[in-house]
Amino acid sequence: MQIRRFKDVLAGRFMLAAAFFSSILVFIIAIALYLRSKPILEAKSLGDLLLGSTWMPFQGEFGFYPFILGTLYVTALAMVFAVPLSILSAIYLAEYAHENARARILPMIDLLAGIPPVVYGVWGVLAVVPLISDIAPVIGKLGIPFLSMESYSTGYSLLAGSIVLAIMVFPIIISISEQVLRAVPFEVREASLSLGATRWQTIKHAVMRIAYPGIAAAVILGFSRAFGETMAVLMVVGNVPIVPSSIFDSAYPLPALIANNYGEMMSIPLYDSALLLAALILMLVILFFTLAARLILVRIERRMTNG
Amino acid sequence: MKNHISIRNVNAFYGEHQALKDITVGIPEKQITAIIGPSGCGKSTLLKCFNRLIDLTDGARVSGKIIVDGMDVLDGSIDVTEVRRRMGLLPQKPNPLPMSIYDNVAYGPRLHGTADKKKLDQTVEKYLKIAGLWEEVKDRLKSPANKLSIGQQQRLCLARGLAVEPEIILCDEPTSALDPVSSQHIEQQLLKLKNDYTIVIVTHNIHQAIRLADYVIHLYLGELVEHGTANEVFENPKEERTRAYINGTLVTDMKTDSEVNLKGNVCPFNFVYAKQALHTLEKGKILKLIVDDPTAVIEVPRGMEADGHEVLSVKQVNKTDWEIMIRKNE
Ligand SMILES: Nc1ncnc2c1ncn2[C@@H]1O[C@H](COP(=O)(O)OP(=O)(O)OP(=O)(O)O)[C@@H](O)[C@H]1O
Ligand SMILES: [Mg+2]
Numbered sequence: 297m298q299i300r301r302f303k304d305v306l307a308g309r310f311m312l313a314a315a316f317f318s319s320i321l322v323f324i325i326a327i328a329l330y331l332r333s334k335p336i337l338e339a340k341s342l343g344d345l346l347l348g349s350t351w352m353p354f355q356g357e358f359g360f361y362p363f364i365l366g367t368l369y370v371t372a373l374a375m376v377f378a379v380p381l382s383i384l385s386a387i388y389l390a391e392y393a394h395e396n397a398r399a400r401i402l403p404m405i406d407l408l409a410g411i412p413p414v415v416y417g418v419w420g421v422l423a424v425v426p427l428i429s430d431i432a433p434v435i436g437k438l439g440i441p442f443l444s445m446e447s448y449s450t451g452y453s454l455l456a457g458s459i460v461l462a463i464m465v466f467p468i469i470i471s472i473s474e475q476v477l478r479a480v481p482f483e484v485r486e487a488s489l490s491l492g493a494t495r496w497q498t499i500k501h502a503v504m505r506i507a508y509p510g511i512a513a514a515v516i517l518g519f520s521r522a523f524g525e526t527m528a529v530l531m532v533v534g535n536v537p538i539v540p541s542s543i544f545d546s547a548y549p550l551p552a553l554i555a556n557n558y559g560e561m562m563s564i565p566l567y568d569s570a571l572l573l574a575a576l577i578l579m580l581v582i583l584f585f586t587l588a589a590r591l592i593l594v595r596i597e598r599r600m601t602n603g
Numbered sequence: 604m605k606n607h608i609s610i611r612n613v614n615a616f617y618g619e620h621q622a623l624k625d626i627t628v629g630i631p632e633k634q635i636t637a638i639i640g641p642s643g644c645g646k647s648t649l650l651k652c653f654n655r656l657i658d659l660t661d662g663a664r665v666s667g668k669i670i671v672d673g674m675d676v677l678d679g680s681i682d683v684t685e686v687r688r689r690m691g692l693l694p695q696k697p698n699p700l701p702m703s704i705y706d707n708v709a710y711g712p713r714l715h716g717t718a719d720k721k722k723l724d725q726t727v728e729k730y731l732k733i734a735g736l737w738e739e740v741k742d743r744l745k746s747p748a749n750k751l752s753i754g755q756q757q758r759l760c761l762a763r764g765l766a767v768e769p770e771i772i773l774c775d776e777p778t779s780a781l782d783p784v785s786s787q788h789i790e791q792q793l794l795k796l797k798n799d800y801t802i803v804i805v806t807h808n809i810h811q812a813i814r815l816a817d818y819v820i821h822l823y824l825g826e827l828v829e830h831g832t833a834n835e836v837f838e839n840p841k842e843e844r845t846r847a848y849i850n851g852t853l854v855t856d857m858k859t860d861s862e863v864n865l866k867g868n869v870c871p872f873n874f875v876y877a878k879q880a881l882h883t884l885e886k887g888k889i890l891k892l893i894v895d896d897p898t899a900v901i902e903v904p905r906g907m908e909a910d911g912h913e914v915l916s917v918k919q920v921n922k923t924d925w926e927i928m929i930r931k932n933e
Binding site: 394395481483484485486487488489490491493494497501502505506 | 659767
């Protein structure tokens with residue numbers, strides 16, 4: 297009896313400890329990163345670090361601005377490609393596709409999610425980059441803002457990074473959105489159709505209203521994947537620390553900065569500290585977006601239930 | 604008597620299974636037609652053929668003709684949305700759209716091009732009044748429709764269906780999910796509406812068919828057994844199967860094993876007395892309760908069902924009194 301009780305208490309305590317540990321892990325990591333990046337934070341002002349655009353570790357210049365913008369631009373552009381396409385695909389699969397077609401296409405999309413990032417990277421280098429280097433000068437001459445290009449492009453660019461990233465995000469958004477759409481009760485469609493609505497009207501006015509929070513969640517999940525994705529982007533984005541002014545320019549996102557440089561030339565003063573600050577910034581940006589997304593979701597859900 | 608819907612040689616299949624077998628029958632204009640028959644005989648299938656909602660079922664096929672106003676509904680080339688607009692649907696379970704009460708009723712008119720706010724306001728008010736819901740919701744038109752009681756939701760669905768100005772109202776067991784008071788409410792609205800609309804109602808409840816129907820269609824295992832005016836079919840059925848079906852569902856009326864009068868009792872007590880009365884009965888015997896408390900009409904059958912007994916019928920016998928028939932189970 298005693299032993300049984302003892303085991304129960306012990307198991308309870310242990311699981312509490314495990315749960316507690318995993319939940320504070322994020323804080324531990326943040327604190328560790330903060331401590332390691334303290335030297336550079338003491339040497340430079342935060343404003344200079346975040347808004348400075350020169351990155352010359354040998355001269356002791358550590359401006360993160362190009363990296364932060366690089367990350368935001370690649371992610372944002374990838375979402376611009378991925379969100380409409382994957383939501384439309386999900387709508388097609390859930391609402392229009394015949395059952396047979398759906399049963400064939402969905403597993404393929406799930407397979408897409410299982411391909412290792414480095415393979416996407418190689419595909420990007422072999423297929424996307426050359427394509428962009430061909431079309432960039434043509435489109436670049438038209439003089440459209442953000443699409444300009446002087447004469448020659450290697451193809452390693454913001455655009456290449458976001459195309460590869462978008463394709464990696466597709467399966468997440470498609471498969472979750474498709475499930476969300478299919479979970480919408482049949483009666484809702486029946487109600488709308490029986491009033492003489494077309495299929496598209498039914499989807500737009502009735503089905504989407506219910507599916508909206510779920511699809512928003514899918515997009516947010518896609519977003520967080522895109523933010524942190526390193527390998528594939530690093531291989532095609534060019535990795536030049538400048539603030540991109542056109543989608544054909546190279547960029548240098550934060551994860552690529554860390555992955556490319558950590559562990560090398562660590563003798564440069566403050567270099568180690570600077571890279572860990574980059575990690576901290578990346579983590580905080582992702583945390584911020586995830587929290588914001590959560591808040592939006594809660595808002596949407598509350599509005600849905602209260603009408 | 605003019606036919607509004609003419610059904611000619613209609614066959615319906617779900618995959619290999621034939622759900623309707625060569626049905627040919629007419630549905631008279633501006634009358635209530637009841638489709639009766641045991642579960643699985645194809646009543647809902649027939650209704651879904653009228654407004655082509657059967658198209659949504661993968662693997663369903665329909666052949667034959669269903670002529671409405673000279674147009675063949677089953678013809679692949681017609682505009683389905685127009686067919687559906689002409690037929691309001693009242694489902695078995697109320698299915699309000701995920702939006703406010705107002706938007707539910709305005710949904711159809713908006714789809715069909717009414718954008719004018721004032722006109723929409725008028726439409727919403729008009730049809731909520733016809734459905735007998737206006738007084739209850741006029742102060743909270745903006746609140747979500749799913750906050751209404753089930754009975755109110757069903758009247759909302761009626762208003763929503765009427766707002767697209769159909770000529771025909773299709774009801775698939777419209778009261779089976781409702782409490783007796785709400786059911787009666789819906790029945791009353793339908794009786795009023797038959798002056799202006801052709802109404803088709805699928806029902807399991809033979810009493811309901813007797814109360815409402817002018818014309819009756821009896822299906823059995825996908826076949827048309829009998830059709831005719833309500834008088835002919837109920838008083839003097841030509842087919843033995845119809846007679847058996849009607850008697851079979853009416854038979855529970857005849858023999859009651861015990862009767863308890865709970866008039867004047869309020870809620871927790873009539874419930875307790877009903878329980879006691881059932882307790883003294885043997886399994887399978889039938890108890891008849893008379894109640895006059897409006898909450899009891901809803902709560903007693905619900906409670907008895909929760910206890911595992913079978914509620915056979917609940918019906919109003921005069922202005923104040925309701926008769927509840929319960930078969931002891933368990
Ligand atoms: N989606 C479907 N797929 C396959 N078979 C179906 C489908 N819907 C109905 N059926 C079959 O078709 C027959 C008729 O069904 P239907 O729903 O029309 O019956 P019903 O008379 O409305 O029954 P109930 O009174 O129980 O609602 C039944 O045998 C049923 O099993
Ligand atoms: Mg049915």
